[in-house]
Amino acid sequence: MSLELISFKLCPYVQRSVITLLYKEVPFDITYIDLNNPPEWFQEISPLGKVPVLKVNGAVLFESAVINEYIDETTGSPLHPTDPLLRAQNRAWIEYFSTMLMTQFQMVNAETEEAFEARKSDMLSQIQRLESQLGSGPYFNGQDFSLADTAAAPIFTRMVLMNERLNYFDPATAPHFDQWGQTLLAMPAVKNSVVDDFDELYIHFMKNMGSYISSRI
Numbered sequence: 001m002s003l004e005l006i007s008f009k010l011c012p013y014v015q016r017s018v019i020t021l022l023y024k025e026v027p028f029d030i031t032y033i034d035l036n037n038p039p040e041w042f043q044e045i046s047p048l049g050k051v052p053v054l055k056v057n058g059a060v061l062f063e064s065a066v067i068n069e070y071i072d073e074t075t076g077s078p079l080h081p082t083d084p085l086l087r088a089q090n091r092a093w094i095e096y097f098s099t100m101l102m103t104q105f106q107m108v109n110a111e112t113e114e115a116f117e118a119r120k121s122d123m124l125s126q127i128q129r130l131e132s133q134l135g136s137g138p139y140f141n142g143q144d145f146s147l148a149d150t151a152a153a154p155i156f157t158r159m160v161l162m163n164e165r166l167n168y169f170d171p172a173t174a175p176h177f178d179q180w181g182q183t184l185l186a187m188p189a190v191k192n193s194v195v196d197d198f199d200e201l202y203i204h205f206m207k208n209m210g211s212y213i214s215s216r217i
C-alpha cells in the first residue's frame, strides 16, 4: 500500500495522522504545501481545500478523523476500541478535541484583548469539562493508547509553547489533563510528528499573526 500524506507544517489535524502512522510504524511519504499559496494539483484533489489529504495508491481521503480510522483499520492492531459504545464515545470526544483546536487557533487569532480573554475562557472551560472525563490515565481510555490520544496530542504540542509565553493555564487546576498531556508529549510518535523546527515556526506564526497575542509572544 502506498501512502502519501499532504501536509502543512503547522497543521494540528495533519499531525494527528502522522502520530497514528508513526505509532503503528506504517511507512508513508509526506508532501508539504504552502496553504497560503496552494498548488493547483492540491486544489484539484482536496474537496474542501484543506489538509490533511491522504493518497492511498492514488485514491484521495480527506478529514483527519476519517483518515485516522482508515489507517487504523488497515494496519496492525486496532487503536480504536472494539466496544461499539466506547468507540462511539471516543469519536464524539475526537470531535470535541477538534473544537478545542479551533478554540486554540481563535486564541492566537483574536484581534483584541477582549476577544482573546473570551476565547481563553472558552478554552479553560473546555479543559475543565475534559478534566472531569479523565481517569487516572495514562491515556484517554486508561491503559490503552487510542485514536482519541492521537487526536488530542496536537493540542498539547501547541499549548506548551503558548502557555510558556502567556501563562493562561495553571496545571494544578486540571491535574489529570496536565498529566495526560505530559504522557503524550513524551511519546516518540508524538515528538517526531512535527518538523524539527516546529517550535520556531509556531512562535514565528504567533508573532506574525498581527493579533492581540503577537506583541506578547
Ligand SMILES: N[C@@H](CCC(=O)N[C@@H](CS)C(=O)NCC(=O)O)C(=O)O
Binding pocket: 008, 010, 011, 012, 013, 014, 035, 048, 049, 050, 051, 052, 062, 063, 064, 065, 098
Ligand atoms: N476538519 C478538518 C480540519 C482540517 C483543517 O482545518 N485544516 C486546515 C489547516 S490546519 C486547512 O487546511 N485550512 C485551509 C483552509 O481552510 O482553506 C480535519 O479534521 O481534517
